[in-house]
Amino acid sequence: MSKYSEIPLDFSGLSTVPIADRGGKVRVEHMAGVHRKGDSATAWLDRLPRLLAADSLRAVVRDIAAAKQERKALIWGMGGHVIKCGLAPVLVDLMDRGFITAIAMNGAASIHDFELGLAGCTSEDVEAVLPDGRFGSAEETGRLMNEAIYRASAAGIGMGEALGAALDAIAPQATRPYSVLWQAWQRAIPVTVHVAVGTDTPHTHPAAQGAAIGAASHRDFRLFCSIVKGLHSGGVYLNVGSAVVLPEVFLKAVSVVRNLGFDLADFTTANFDFLQHYRPRFNVVERPHAGSGGKGYALTGHHEIMIPLLAALLIEAEA
Numbered sequence: 607m608s609k610y611s612e613i614p615l616d617f618s619g620l621s622t623v624p625i626a627d628r629g630g631k632v633r634v635e636h637m638a639g640v641h642r643k644g645d646s647a648t649a650w651l652d653r654l655p656r657l658l659a660a661d662s663l664r665a666v667v668r669d670i671a672a673a674k675q676e677r678k679a680l681i682w683g684m685g686g687h688v689i690k691c692g693l694a695p696v697l698v699d700l701m702d703r704g705f706i707t708a709i710a711m712n713g714a715a716s717i718h719d720f721e722l723g724l725a726g727c728t729s730e731d732v733e734a735v736l737p738d739g740r741f742g743s744a745e746e747t748g749r750l751m752n753e754a755i756y757r758a759s760a761a762g763i764g765m766g767e768a769l770g771a772a773l774d775a776i777a778p779q780a781t782r783p784y785s786v787l788w789q790a791w792q793r794a795i796p797v798t799v800h801v802a803v804g805t806d807t808p809h810t811h812p813a814a815q816g817a818a819i820g821a822a823s824h825r826d827f828r829l830f831c832s833i834v835k836g837l838h839s840g841g842v843y844l845n846v847g848s849a850v851v852l853p854e855v856f857l858k859a860v861s862v863v864r865n866l867g868f869d870l871a872d873f874t875t876a877n878f879d880f881l882q883h884y885r886p887r888f889n890v891v892e893r894p895h896a897g898s899g900g901k902g903y904a905l906t907g908h909h910e911i912m913i914p915l916l917a918a919l920l921i922e923a924e925a
Contacts (some may be wrong), residue, residue, distance in 0.1 A: 662903040671923040679836030685847030686714025688915040691910040709797045712851040713806035714868040723773045723785025748811025756818045764826035766797030799828035832858045838871040845890045846878045853889035871898035
């Protein structure tokens with residue numbers, strides 16, 4: 607006999623309902639189809655379950671394809687890891703196919719991309735060089751990026767355009783094709799770079815000038831706001847791999863555009879990352895659509911898998 611004063615409830619009086627009346631959010635028509643050898647990526651997408659992230663992926667592919675067809679803005683915001691995991695050829699192909707009309711980078715993305723175009727390598731071993739202070743001390747990266755940023759003001763251009771132009775002048779023929787900055791510059795596709803002073807290794811170089819960095823990045827923010835106007839009624843903004851800077855920049859740009867009286871509603875946003883963080887969830891996926899229509903999606907996975915997969919689905923959707 608139990609020592610407790612409380613006794614278990616008697617369940618005999620519980621009411622039940624028929625399962626046919628209750629229904630369910632998951633039904634047999636939502637089930638996945640089986641992949642068949644030789645089928646296309648489009649067929650693979652169609653056979654995913656009609657649920658959750660699979661439906662989100664379908665929606666993002668559909669909305670990007672529609673935005674391209676309607677000549678709406680297709681803006682890709684990129685964090686550093688997106689660049690350093692080898693996706694430049696995929697991104698360049700998407701530019702040429704019209705699936706990227708503008709690019710926003712955080713500072714890390716611009717550094718990794720600049721180094722790939724300049725030297726064909728990037729991403730130092732931080733743990734190995736931090737103990738003796740060599741982290742972020744690459745001479746060419748710091749000097750050449752800061753020189754380009756300093757020249758940006760005199761040329762009346764922003765940081766992204768200045769870095770692309772610099773690579774056109776100094777990068778070897780063999781490595782420059784692997785730079786998104788250079789490839790976009792060649793095609794006159796706008797690239798904006800948004801930095802927080804002190805977060806990027808070129809800021810620790812003797813050639814760094816805070817006024818030039820701030821002016822070049824602020825010009826790019828203003829340019830980005832102009833580009834965001836094009837999202838109205840069918841455009842798409844993708845935040846890929848930036849957990850803090852670009853989500854904050856995007857939300858401020860949305861507010862600026864609306865504050866100036868431009869219509870900005872009924873567009874699509876999506877956050878691609880291997881972890882879903884607070885700022886992308888609210889500043890990209892949810893808040894921009896409050897009271898204005900449109901839809902936001904969150905898709906979780908490694909960039910080196912998810913972005914080539916998205917590209918393949920877009921290419922087949924185009925056909």
